[in-house]
Amino acid sequence: MTALYLHIPFCRSKCHYCSFSSCAGGEALYGPYVDALIMELTRLAEQHGATATEGLDTLFLGGGTPTCLPVELLQRVIRSSLDLFGAVPGAEISVEANPGTVERRYFETLLAAGVNRLSLGVQSFEDPELALIGRIHNRQEACSAIEAARVAGCTNISLDLMFGLPGQTPASWRNSLAKALSFNPQHLSLYQLTIEPDTRFDVFMQNHTISLPAEDDIVAMDDITAELCSAAGLRLYETSNYAAEGYQCRHNVNYWLNDDYLAAGAAAVSCRRGVRERRIADPGEYIRRINRQESVVVETEHLAREESFRETVIMGLRMVQGVSRSTLYARYGMEISEYYGVILKKLLDPGFVELTATHLRITAKGWPIANQIMAKLV
Known part of the structure; x- marks a missing residue:
């Protein structure tokens, strides 16, 4: 699989829980950033001729908020990527979008560009x-x-929802999830809130101005998720992700298989042939380095x-299916x-x-303590 991730580091405003590499505002940088991103893509295509x-x-455009x-x-970025690298028949081309930044014509333009x-x-x-x-x-x-995306002709829609929010109850979670499912999405990403350092929520928690739902409420929310998603025909295939048959996010599955992927843009991380590279996070400095034809890679890790x-x-x-024993052996010569x-x-x-003849997987009994299980295997 050849996967390419592009990072768009701009947002209208920074959400209180967000620890991702993004900056509010920055409109003056939009055009120069796109120019720089396409220049980096051109270099990548030249370096990886076979891949191209x-x-x-x-192809996945994330952020930040790409639809800022x-x-x-955004159309220029997508078309340049496809012109430089090409795409196999049926390639998955994804864009993250936030309500409040999009309408029907915006979606129509994205779909016309290949999304x-x-x-x-x-x-x-x-x-x-x-x-x-x-x-x-x-x-x-x-x-x-969501309705605008459907009217524009998109037949593969994923919705992100969060649970475990301050003040959230099992009843309000049921309402949110039921409303999401009423739109018949092909995919759901359902994330439990984690308080990350250096976020506004981190400050709020230290000042005791917010509190999170009790553990019993989180368990109840998990039960509601299993109930409603099952009734809607969406199946859990990864810790936080549900999909209709055939609509698993192929780009993210590539990450979970720990396969190679290319990346471009400020703060973007690539991993190819055991070498992981992280790019400079500041979009202004990213633009300056690209224009000076300097490297934007600020950290390189060679994986043993x-x-x-x-x-x-x-x-x-x-992933629910677990990890393939034969794939591990073929890749590393090691038996799990x-x-x-x-x-x-x-x-x-x-x-x-x-441990089956083909896979190691976490059982239904183990899913509630999945993080502890993984910690023991690190």
Whole structure:
């Protein structure tokens, strides 16, 4: 698989929970940033000539908020990527979009440029929750954005929702999730809020101005998720992701398989042939370095064989299907049961994981403590 990720680091405003590399405002940089991004893409295509010949299996534009950009700029980025790298038949081309930044004509232009998957960051359909987490849209604007995407002709829509928000209850989560499912999305990404350092929520927690739902409420929300998604025909395929049959996010599956991927843009991280590269996060400095024909890579990590093996196991265990034993052996020449030995046995005996002839996977009993299981295998 040839996967390409492009980072658009701009937002209208910074959400209170957000720790991603993004900056509010920066409109004056939009045009220069797109110019610089296309220059980096051109260099990447020249460096990876074979990749460009094969064509992209997936292209993903994330952020930030890609749809902050005027649609003509975003269209330029998409078309340049496809011109430089090509795309295999049926390639998955995704764009993240936020309600409040899009309307039908915007979506129509994206689809005409080749986009065939939209990921809408709704987060909640409850107005008090949206206000509390700092989103720029309300419930009605979220509904209008989803409807506009459908009218524009998009047949592969993913919705992001968050649970475990301050003040959220199992009842309000049921309302949000039921409303999301009423639009018949092909995919749902459902994330439990984590308080990250250096976010506004981190400050609020330290000042005791917000509190999170109790653990019993989180368990109840998990139960509601399983109930409603199952009834809607969406199946859990990764820790936080549900999809209709055939609509799993191929780009993200590539990450969870720990396969190679290319990347471009400020703060973007690529991983190819055991070398991980991180680009400078500041968009202004990114533009300056590209224009001076300097490297924008600020950190390079060469993954050792065993380190990469363990990372592939952990990433693969995020998926319901688990990690393939034969793929691991073909890639590393290492057998999972021999490598982990007693550590693995302590997880197998109580039934938290199972080792089949083909895969190691977390069981239904183990999913509630999945993070602890993965920590033992790191």
